[in-house]
Amino acid sequence: MTKEFLQVLEIEIARMEQGKQPVELYEPIQYLMALGGKRIRPVMCLMAYSLFRDDWKSQVKPALSIEVFHNFTLMHDDIMDKAPLRRGKQTVHEKWNDNIAILSGDVMLVEAYQFLNQIEGLSLVQFQHLLERFSRTAAEVCEGQQWDMNFEERNDVQLAEYIEMIRLKTSVLVGFSMEMGGLLAQVELDIANQMYQIGEFVGLGFQLKDDLLDVYGDPEKFGKQVGGDILANKKTYLLIRSLELAQGEMQQKLSYWLNQKQFNATEKVKAVTEIYTQLGLREEVEMQIQSYFDRAFAGMEALNLPQEKKNTLLRFMAGLVDREV
Amino acid sequence: MTKEFLQVLEIEIARMEQGKQPVELYEPIQYLMALGGKRIRPVMCLMAYSLFRDDWKSQVKPALSIEVFHNFTLMHDDIMDKAPLRRGKQTVHEKWNDNIAILSGDVMLVEAYQFLNQIEGLSLVQFQHLLERFSRTAAEVCEGQQWDMNFEERNDVQLAEYIEMIRLKTSVLVGFSMEMGGLLAQVELDIANQMYQIGEFVGLGFQLKDDLLDVYGDPEKFGKQVGGDILANKKTYLLIRSLELAQGEMQQKLSYWLNQKQFNATEKVKAVTEIYTQLGLREEVEMQIQSYFDRAFAGMEALNLPQEKKNTLLRFMAGLVDREV
Structure with a gap:
């Protein structure tokens, strides 16, 4: 069932930048959008949207606004990181250059609004309510990225701040995706808000799963270097908690690896893991992830809709809990 | 009369980012917006808008969307350039850093849509028509910046391309400013289109005036280094035309200064000027400027409105022709 949604989305994505000039501006957009991803x-x-109405194919372009926005943040985050x-594959700023990645990203943000x-x-x-919610969410995603960059400079980041x-940075956009489905189907605002909450929990669980896969993922399936966060001393849930919990010899060992400028990558990843x-x-972390998804599933349960309407979305959400990539 | 518009705009601008967090993201926006400018x-x-309706104060926030968008382009262009x-004053990427200038700029583009x-x-x-016109214009401004960057790599730029x-890069946004005034006043689309044309001519004249002031401006009044375009070998109207026209000794002299890696700045500016x-x-160039403004004034003439309605805008446009800054 997910396949059907994906097929229709991919057709629209492939069409996006056809014939646009100058190519230096639009090729990088086509390139990044074509790299794939789960289009979550x-x-x-x-x-x-399909919880409430059947004609979801009429909403493909508005729905794509979120994917284009998401990819815009990837293009700019990759420059910053x-x-x-x-x-x-090569990031846009690597394949072309920083200036092109800045400007192509800017146009993507405009295109997101054009889809909307x-x-x-x-x-x-x-x-206008939907547009304001989109913009508010977009600003929040930027705020999340700024906090993330701020945290890189700090050694006292608390778990609640993380x-x-x-x-x-991640969850509000997943929350908004669900909310937007509701708003497009013209549900009442309190239902739209329930949808948002479900998505926000999914987003939190999803991001913690990302943190976990970065350390414990199967290198064969994961597609990027396992231990990347460890090598970069990235302040994830795992690192923040181990800084809180480690004592004695373990604390010294952790501190050693965090401060070591020159090291063997495999050794560091192994030791910190x-x-x-x-x-x-x-x-x-697995319990935390489960807990966030439990709340998301409880939110789905609470929606006053026939079970068979819910099954597609429930199966999709379950796939996100179990994912290995 | 212009003063009254400016006062109301500045009050709203001063309010924009109050209390927003994280400060690393919002302070640069406040800083750039407060640097001033003519708010053209x-x-x-x-x-x-005032050509058609009297209550222009109700349209201050929508009008600001254009100023915020314009300043967003300045923030990102300054990184690229x-x-x-x-x-x-220091540019945002100089005062803070590139990453902050990228991300603050991104939020500004979102804020422009929030004002709209x-x-x-x-x-x-x-x-939705107005929103699409805004987005289309925004994309065109990015396209203009990309062409500008492409031209830096080329030595065969033709005047028509420039x-x-x-x-x-410049005129479509001035055109859209006029068009938007009309659309907010709910004029017919052909009138809105006339407004756009007037603004586009103003924008072309305005930009050529910029090129001219960069070379012939009064250093006391101009506020930036006279001859900046010459020092950077920037492909302006003046340079493109002199490459077309110069012959013999003059051609050699021009070529010498364009290719010289080490030079005395004052000497180069003097020689190329x-x-x-x-x-x-x-x-x-002065004739070209006059010709664009003439067409803008003819467009104003053609608008079927009482003369006294037009005077404020006409005086403002006349000020742009004569400006020394």
């Missing part, structure tokens, strides 16, 4: 956000938007690879502007059938008030950062494992953090 | 675009938008100064979303009283169709580049002057390019 527009799929969830269309599945959320000096990331060489994205989905195993293809919404039909709402009243002006409904449309959770708030990933909420802004061991600390995480010994502190029981793998299980702790 | 929102002023023209409100004056255009590695510009150290803007209006005599505060339009009231239009139908959904009218609003004019098309400045049309995209002399070439421009000897080729009669100062007069040629």
Whole structure:
């Protein structure tokens, strides 16, 4: 069932930049959008819409606004993080240059609004409400990225701050994807809000799963270097918690690896992973992930809709819990 | 009269980022917006609106969307151009860093749409038309910047290409400012289109005036280094035309200064300015400017409105022709 949504989305994505000039501006957009990805956000938007209405194919362009926005943030984040690879391929600023990645990203943000502007059938008030929610969410994602960069300079980041950062950087957009599905189907605002909450929990669980896969993922399936966060001393849930919990010899060992300027990458990843494992953090994060998804599923349960309407979205959400990539 | 528009705009600008977090993201926006500038675009938008309706104060927030968008382009262009100064002060990427300038700029583009979303009283169709025109214009401005960057790598830029580049980079937004004033006043689309044409001519004249002031401006009044374009071998109207026209000794002299890696800045500016002057390019560009403004004034003439309605805007436009800064 997910396949059907994906097929329709991919057709529209392939069409996006056809014939646009100058090519230096539009080729990088086509390139990044074609790198693939799970298209989680527009799929969830269309599945959320399908809870209430059947003609989801009429909402493909509005739903794509979220995917284009998401890819815009990837293009600019990759510049800021000096990331060489994205989905195993060169990032845009590596393949072209920083200036092109800045400017192509800017146009993508404009294009996201152009897709959003293809919404039909709402009243002006409904449309402007949706537009304001989109913009507010977009600003929050940027705020999350700024907090993330701020945290790189700090050594006293608290777990609650980290959770708030990933909420802004990742979860609000997943929340909005669900909310937008509801708003496009013209549900009441309190239902749209319930949808948002479900998505926000999914987003939190999804991001923690990312943190976990970065350390414990199967290198064969994962597609990027396992242990990348460890090598970069990235302040993830795992690192923040181990800084709280590690004592004595373990604390010294962790501190050693964090401060070592020159090191063997495999050794560092192995040593820090061991600390995480010994502190029981793998299980702790898995429980956290389960807890966020439980709340998302409870939110789905609470929606007053026939079970068979919910099944597609529920199956999709279950796939996100179990994913290995 | 312009003063009254400016006062109301400045109050709203001063309020923009109050209390927003994280400060690393929002302070640079406040800083850039507070550097001043002539606020030509929102002023023209409100004056255009005032041709048809009296309550222009109700349109301040929508009009500001254009100013915020314009400043967003300045923030990102300054990164791309590695510009150290803007209006005599440090640019955002210099005062903070590139990453902050990228991300703050991104939020500004979102904020521009948030201001636009505060339009009231239009139908959904009218609003979506205005939104699409805004987005299309925004994309064109990015296209103009990309052509500008492409031209830096080329030595065979034709005058017509240059004019098309400045049309995209500068004039379409001035055109849209006028058009938006009309659309907010709910004029017919052909009138809105006339407004756009007037603004586009103003924008072309305005940009050529910029090129001219960069060479012939009064250093006391101009506020930035006279001859900056010459030092950077920037492909302006003046340089493109002198490459077309210069022959013999003059051609050799021009070529010498364009290719010299090490040089005395004052000498280079003086020598290249002399070439421009000897080729009669100062007069040629002045005639071009006059011709664009003439067409803008003819467009105003053609608007079927009482003369006293037009006077404020006409005086404002006349000020742009005569400006020394």
